[in-house]
Amino acid sequence: MNWDDLRIILAVRDGGTYAAAASSLRIDETTVARRIARAQKTLGVTLFEAVDGRRRPTSAGAAIVNRIETVARQIGEIRRIGQTQEGLGGNFRIAATASLAEEILAPQTGDFLRQHPGIRLQVVTASENVNFSRWEADFALRLRQPQRGDFTISKLGEYRLWSFKPSHRADGNPPIVCAYPDDLAFTPESRHLDAAGLQGTARLVTDRVRIIRALVASGNAMGILPEYLCADLRSNPALIATRLREMRPIWLLAQNHLKRDQAAQAVVAWLRGCFAAFR
Numbered sequence: 721m722n723w724d725d726l727r728i729i730l731a732v733r734d735g736g737t738y739a740a741a742a743s744s745l746r747i748d749e750t751t752v753a754r755r756i757a758r759a760q761k762t763l764g765v766t767l768f769e770a771v772d773g774r775r776r777p778t779s780a781g782a783a784i785v786n787r788i789e790t791v792a793r794q795i796g797e798i799r800r801i802g803q804t805q806e807g808l809g810g811n812f813r814i815a816a817t818a819s820l821a822e823e824i825l826a827p828q829t830g831d832f833l834r835q836h837p838g839i840r841l842q843v844v845t846a847s848e849n850v851n852f853s854r855w856e857a858d859f860a861l862r863l864r865q866p867q868r869g870d871f872t873i874s875k876l877g878e879y880r881l882w883s884f885k886p887s888h889r890a891d892g893n894p895p896i897v898c899a900y901p902d903d904l905a906f907t908p909e910s911r912h913l914d915a916a917g918l919q920g921t922a923r924l925v926t927d928r929v930r931i932i933r934a935l936v937a938s939g940n941a942m943g944i945l946p947e948y949l950c951a952d953l954r955s956n957p958a959l960i961a962t963r964l965r966e967m968r969p970i971w972l973l974a975q976n977h978l979k980r981d982q983a984a985q986a987v988v989a990w991l992r993g994c995f996a997a998f999r
Contacts, residue, residue: 765778836986
């Protein structure tokens with residue numbers, strides 16, 4: 721067996737179906753099925769069983785997956801052994817929401833990379849979740865505290881939320897309601913709209929806050945925006961801005977083994993500095 725086979729086993733475990741695993745790995749479903757069958761023949765065990773239309777690990781499969789995750793962590797540590805002779809070095813993947821990456825990280829990235837020429841950053845934008853067991857990221861910025869996982873977590877800060885609506889509508893029609901999709905129902909934004917009876921009336925549904933901002937700025941819509949993205953809109957006389965009581969926290973997740981990596985700790989210090997104003 722090789723690492724590609726092991727990655728496919730993890731992807732099936734995480735996705736629950738061959739189709740989901742194929743999509744995450746960007747290969748076709750028949751390849752996933754063939755490689756799983758080959759792995760089962762090599763190992764002499766059944767890795768997954770079908771339960772309610774999904775692939776669930778058998779007891780043997782779960783034990784094998786646990787060992788694969790250990791291998792993944794070791795591979796990650798091997799990748800970290802790349803210190804340059806002139807200073808700190810290494811490749812690090814950071815997962816963050818698009819707005820945090822664009823508005824907070826991007827303006828401060830250049831100076832950090834100039835200070836550390838041996839460090840390379842890969843920023844991956846994602847609405848909420850990255851899978852650390854599949855090694856999709858070394859660090860992740862999340863807006864909801866994970867309840868469990870094999871990683872280090874710390875709070876970077878929090879930010880306020882503002883609700884906007886047009887101060888008047890010339891055509892007399894109610895403004896377009898902008899909302900997050902159902903999988904983000906846990907957010908303060910979605911809960912606020914739901915409590916106001918507006919979530920179900922949304923005519924623009926998106927997980928991209930910049931799209932909501934554009935509609936709000938046009939004067940045609942109502943929506944909720946993070947404070948760091950709406951300073952100019954709050955002084956716009958064509959809009960009514962209301963600050964919400966609840967704030968959104970920002971959490972930093974890091975692979976556990978990076979505690980021993982000096983370059984990784986430099987990245988952590990930089991990330992904390994990026995969000996200093998949010999504390």
